Amino acid sequence: MGCAKPRVIQAGDIADAMEKLCISACCNLPEENLERIEAFAAREESEVGRQVLEMILENHRLAAREQRPACQDTGLAVVFLELGQDVRIEGGDLATAINEGVRRGYEKGYLRKSVVAEPLFERKNTRDNTPAIIHTSIVAGDKLKITLAPKGGGAENMSAVAMMIPAAGVEGVRKFVVEQVRKAGSNPCPPVVVGVGIGGNFEVAPLLAKKALVRPMGSKNPNRAYAALEDELLEAINKLGIGPQGLGGSTTALAVHVEYAPCHIASLPVAVNLNCHVSPHQSITL
Amino acid sequence: MAKHITTPLSDETVASLKAGDQVLLTGVVYTARDAAHKRLIALIKEGKDLPIDLQGQVIYYVGPAPAKPGDPIGSAGPTTSMRMDPYAPTLMEHGMKGMIGKGMRSQEVRDAMVRHGAVYFAAVGGAAALVAKRIKSAEVVAYEDLGPEAIRKLYVEDLPLFVIDDIHGDDLYEQGVAKYRKA
Numbered sequence: 526m527g528c529a530k531p532r533v534i535q536a537g538d539i540a541d542a543m544e545k546l547c548i549s550a551c552c553n554l555p556e557e558n559l560e561r562i563e564a565f566a567a568r569e570e571s572e573v574g575r576q577v578l579e580m581i582l583e584n585h586r587l588a589a590r591e592q593r594p595a596c597q598d599t600g601l602a603v604v605f606l607e608l609g610q611d612v613r614i615e616g617g618d619l620a621t622a623i624n625e626g627v628r629r630g631y632e633k634g635y636l637r638k639s640v641v642a643e644p645l646f647e648r649k650n651t652r653d654n655t656p657a658i659i660h661t662s663i664v665a666g667d668k669l670k671i672t673l674a675p676k677g678g679g680a681e682n683m684s685a686v687a688m689m690i691p692a693a694g695v696e697g698v699r700k701f702v703v704e705q706v707r708k709a710g711s712n713p714c715p716p717v718v719v720g721v722g723i724g725g726n727f728e729v730a731p732l733l734a735k736k737a738l739v740r741p742m743g744s745k746n747p748n749r750a751y752a753a754l755e756d757e758l759l760e761a762i763n764k765l766g767i768g769p770q771g772l773g774g775s776t777t778a779l780a781v782h783v784e785y786a787p788c789h790i791a792s793l794p795v796a797v798n799l800n801c802h803v804s805p806h807q808s809i810t811l
Numbered sequence: 812m813a814k815h816i817t818t819p820l821s822d823e824t825v826a827s828l829k830a831g832d833q834v835l836l837t838g839v840v841y842t843a844r845d846a847a848h849k850r851l852i853a854l855i856k857e858g859k860d861l862p863i864d865l866q867g868q869v870i871y872y873v874g875p876a877p878a879k880p881g882d883p884i885g886s887a888g889p890t891t892s893m894r895m896d897p898y899a900p901t902l903m904e905h906g907m908k909g910m911i912g913k914g915m916r917s918q919e920v921r922d923a924m925v926r927h928g929a930v931y932f933a934a935v936g937g938a939a940a941l942v943a944k945r946i947k948s949a950e951v952v953a954y955e956d957l958g959p960e961a962i963r964k965l966y967v968e969d970l971p972l973f974v975i976d977d978i979h980g981d982d983l984y985e986q987g988v989a990k991y992r993k994a
Contacts, residue, residue, distance in 0.1 A: 570989060572975075573833075577935055580971075584938035588886075596960075597876045597939040637876040639958050646847065650958045669913050679891040679914075679936065711915035711984050712891050716937035766992030770913065770935055772973060773987020782866040801936045 532609070532667035534811055536617030539669065542809050543626020546673045547602060548634030548805040551594040554585050557742050558779075558804055574774030578716075580714040581802055583771070595802045596638065598677035599636040602627045602657040605674070605739065610668035610784075620659060623671075628653040631758065637680065674739050674806040680717065680799040683709035686731050689793040695754070698723060698795050703761045705797040706778065711771020714801035718742060719762065719781040722796040724788035734798035737782035739806045746783050755781045814969065819867030820908040820930070828930050828974045830981035835969040836932070840869045840911065842963040844890060847954050848898040855901060862953035863962060865902060869909035869932075874959035875949070876939070884949040886937030889913040892931070896920050903927040915984055916976060926978050932972040933983075945970045946977070 559582060566578035578710055590796040604623055614622075631638055631654040640655065666735035685705050689697050709717070721808060722733025745752040758781040768774020788794060814921030816824050818838030822844055828834070840864050854861055872892050876885030899910060900923035908929050913936040916924075922978070924931060946965050953962040975983045 562848075571987070580935050580938050580941060582937075584941040587944075588940045591940065593879070593943070594876050594886045594941045595940060596937045597874060597888050597943075598890070599876060635877045635879050637874060637885070639874070639959065650960070652958060666942050667937075705918065710988075711933070712893065714913065764992070764994040766988040766990065768934065768987060768991055769985065770973075771934075771984050773983075773989075773991045775991060781947065801937050 528791045531611050531613035533615050535612050535671055536614055536622040541628040542811055543623050544630040544805055546809055547627055549629025550601045550638055550673050550805045551675055552592045554595055559585055561742050561779050562691040567678045569774055569776050571768055571774035573772050575771040576768035590745050594636055597637055597673045600675035600677045603674045603676045604657050604659045605672040606661040607670040608661055609668045611667035612669055623657050624655045624660055626658045627655050635648050637733040642722035646753045671690045671796055672739055672808040679800045680713035683713040686796040691793050691797055693793055701795055701799055702758055706762050707765050710767055713769055715767055716769055716776045716802050718779050718800040721783040723785045725786040726794055729786055730794035733784040733786055736794040737784040740782045740798045743780045752785050753782050793810045816836055818869050822928055824909055825928050825930050828977055830974055830977045830983040831972040834972050835959050836972055837968050840871045840965050840967055842873050844874050844960045845894050846960040847962050848895050852898050852901055866906040867908050872912035884946045886939035887943045887946055889934040889936050903929050909955050924976055925978055928978050931976040933975045934972055975980050
């Protein structure tokens with residue numbers, strides 16, 4: 526048995542890939558996002574709501590055509606890395622390479638720099654949108670998959686986590702998720718995408734909710750019970766009447782994505798992470 | 812049919828607007844977000860002059876993306892207005908007549924709109940590339956160090972907006988939800 530030779534990836538190539546990903550993710554939205562908005566526009570009950578959805582579609586097409594960010598809030602650069610354990614990175618360290626790519630991408634792409642270095646006292650803008658928020662998983666294989674989900678502040682501010690007791694059950698989860706979207710109202714730029722994380726613990730549930738948002742919009746959880754819960758939540762949310770931009774209507778959410786994980790016998794953590802209708806994300810594998 | 816209105820807003824114009832109206836706004840508007848509001852309020856507390864004259868003016872809650880070469884501005888959709896709620900009544904006391912943003916306002920802000928005769932508009936959040944097409948010029952007039960949060964003087968033409976809160980205390984968000992709510 527010989528040792529598998531590691532596959533070398535240059536840090537410079539990671540930075541280059543990250544730079545392109547920042548610009549592309551903000552300007553070129555996933556095709557399924559637009560298809561989903563079109564489908565909801567066709568059955569939106571409010572005339573003003575339909576008009577708003579048409580404007581949103583026009584905006585998203587214009588963004589791709591002219592390579593402009595669909596939303597001025599190009600967000601914090603939230604990065605999910607799946608790093609194959611047979612990869613060896615040379616020519617620099619991983620976090621520095623990611624941040625270098627963010628710095629160049631946000632500058633060259635005319636994207637907004639929305640990071641303050643310290644949250645409470647000075648709140649001084651770092652002027653280059655770094656640091657990125659990086660979540661790394663070590664996986665089998667010799668590839669590096671980078672997923673970027675630029676995350677705006679408006680929808681993020683309307684997110685929440687609840688540490689429920691197991692007795693709260695499905696009904697407790699349903700009430701919490703629907704109530705969170707109701708309270709958010711017009712703030713998170715509806716129609717929203719609702720990321721729900723159930724299980725894990727106090728820090729895992731929100732991370733699951735965020736990961737749920739990078740699934741293709743409208744995709745189903747492979748577990749049938751959770752897929753049914755997604756459908757049920759979407760239906761309940763779209764009865765709230767909030768509608769496109771909160772002006773009233775039947776399209777409050779475009780999709781509900783639920784992710785789950787094992788948890789403690791005493792716990793039922795639930796997190797809701799909202800995303801706006803722009804919902805940008807894109808991946809690349811090196 | 813959308814109403815055409817121009818800035819600075821006269822008392823007659825403000826009085827004519829009702830929650831639910833669609834308007835196309837033309838004229839100068841000033842941008843300001845959290846950090847700029849904080850500085851404006853600090854100046855007012857110290858009794859100092861503001862860098863902009865607020866009489867009849869409209870403040871647009873936006874932090875635009877940088878302009879590409881040849882453009883006046885980058886993508887420029889509205890930000891969430893509630894973050895400016897703690898500051899808005901004071902600015903209305905000093906002459907501000909209109910606000911553009913997205914999302915609900917507090918009861919205090921709505922009461923202040925009734926008291927001072929001011930109106931709150933929403934632009935379509937996340938339609939930022941489209942909104943930018945209606946902005947014909949932009950210049951930083953204060954707080955350049957704040958980057959995207961600097962105060963900019965914009966000239967807009969036919970900016971499409973919805974009247975959310977009017978001087979009668981009516982609110983389009985409440986009306987809209989009441990009309991379409993099924994549970």
